[in-house]
Amino acid sequence: MKRWVLGLVLALLIVAAPGFGVSAEEPLRVGLLAPLSGRLEAEGKEAKQVLELLVARINDSGGVLKQPLELVVEDDADDPRNAVAAARRLLGQKVIAVIGGYSSAITEAVQPLVDAVGVVQVSPASTAVPLTRQGYHRFFRVCSRDDHQAPVIVDAIGRSGARRVAVVHDESLYSRGLAVKAIQLLKQDAGREVAATTIVAGAEDYSEVLRALKAAQVDALLLTNYYSEVGKLLRQSRELGWTVPMFGTDATANPELVTISGIDAARGFCFSSMPLPRNLPALEAKRFLVDYQARYGKPLQSVFSLLAGDALQVVVFAIGKTGSSDSAAVAAYLHDGLKDFVGMSGQISFDPQGDREAPLYVNYCLDQGGAPQLMF
Known part of the structure; x- marks a missing residue:
């Protein structure tokens, strides 16, 4: 100290x-x-x-x-x-x-x-x-960087035992790039089925996409979108009666996520992030x-x-x-x-490209009150 x-x-x-x-x-x-x-x-x-x-x-x-x-x-x-x-x-x-x-x-x-x-x-x-x-x-x-983050959240998905994973992203530089890296890692497990779908950032209704994913019987979703979209996806999936495990990334590490989704829909949601303050x-x-x-x-x-x-x-x-x-x-x-x-x-410290050296990502899951708890 x-x-x-x-x-x-x-x-x-x-x-x-x-x-x-x-x-x-x-x-x-x-x-x-x-x-x-x-x-x-x-x-x-x-x-x-x-x-x-x-x-x-x-x-x-x-x-x-x-x-x-x-x-x-x-x-x-x-x-x-x-x-x-x-x-x-x-x-x-x-x-x-x-x-x-x-x-x-x-x-x-x-x-x-x-x-x-x-x-x-x-x-x-x-x-x-x-x-x-x-x-x-x-x-x-x-x-x-996202290539440091992707292995951490993919590890969390692996621990869940999910075998049919859908990756949801929008076309932004962050969301698409992180999705591509995560898909590459998810596919390294030959016994895992991996699919991808896109949404429009800023839209209000994602129920059609969620219905299609539910019909495909995926058993986990990885959402590489920002908290403003993921909150809606959580809320609308619950409204559809679908309680599939959902995982997110550091763009969801904001309490506004729970404000948008509601506590009931947010419980159990897990995401990767640098350690919270x-x-x-x-x-x-x-x-x-x-x-x-x-x-x-x-x-x-x-x-x-x-x-x-x-x-x-x-x-x-x-x-x-x-x-x-x-x-x-x-x-x-x-x-x-x-x-x-x-x-x-x-x-x-910075490397020659201007990136921060010694990256650190961890996983959080939201508890019964919607508060993030450090997992691993």
Whole structure:
């Protein structure tokens, strides 16, 4: 625990100005690109709160390079066209880094624009594999990748004994890519039948798809969709009287899932995820969760919101270490100099592609009250 405290103190000492207080110089601006409206707004709003709290902490400790830190926020509405426009607005305000996006499709849409301007981008939640294979040297992510996640949820399906598995996905970069990888792994068991079907993200009624799957007598569903769709699938399957085991991925790791589905339909649903905030062992994470609840009157729910905080912290740490907010210097340090930075989610280092090293995924299942319980 002493290491966690020391890491935080050193980070603050490195970025803080000599003496106390923040000068009246022009602020350093960091942008947050997040879904503050639309189907994923719960994630975006919580990430915004996390960054507001961290920025206040940093400024109370002296700011960054004798300058105050300012958070600039834009709503991508989980729509690629809106995201590009929102990213342009952020870049027009001379942000030194962009934290975001949340969904992989949003990140994919804005990567070329952010890279062309020469700004560092750190995603807290975009897990699609191709994002770090496009040659964008200033792009990083503090989450893991879908090819690390797929084996974990496939293991959970295997433990269930299911032999006829249907994988449900939409055509988004995240959902489709994760489904493809999971199908490959599921088919490695020669005695298992695997089928796939697609749904339209944002639709209200999935009963026709569910009826077809029920008629096919599948004995497990893997849903690689976001919580906004999976909640409806859970609720509507129960309305049809179908209680087949269902499994999901980290895009369902949000309590809004149960709000949409209802507790009765959610019980027993299992999903893979990085450890949720309440399961993180770090002392600094535990302290931050206390501060967050004290400020906002509710517990922090999403691991991706916490990861947005870690994204900000690695950028600020790199600026302090290099003594510069120049994006080339910051990116070079994140690639080559950052080793085992002690973040709230654990140690953070990046590989040459900008991926977080040492990924960690676990499985959760929802209990009788709809609360996620760590399984394995």
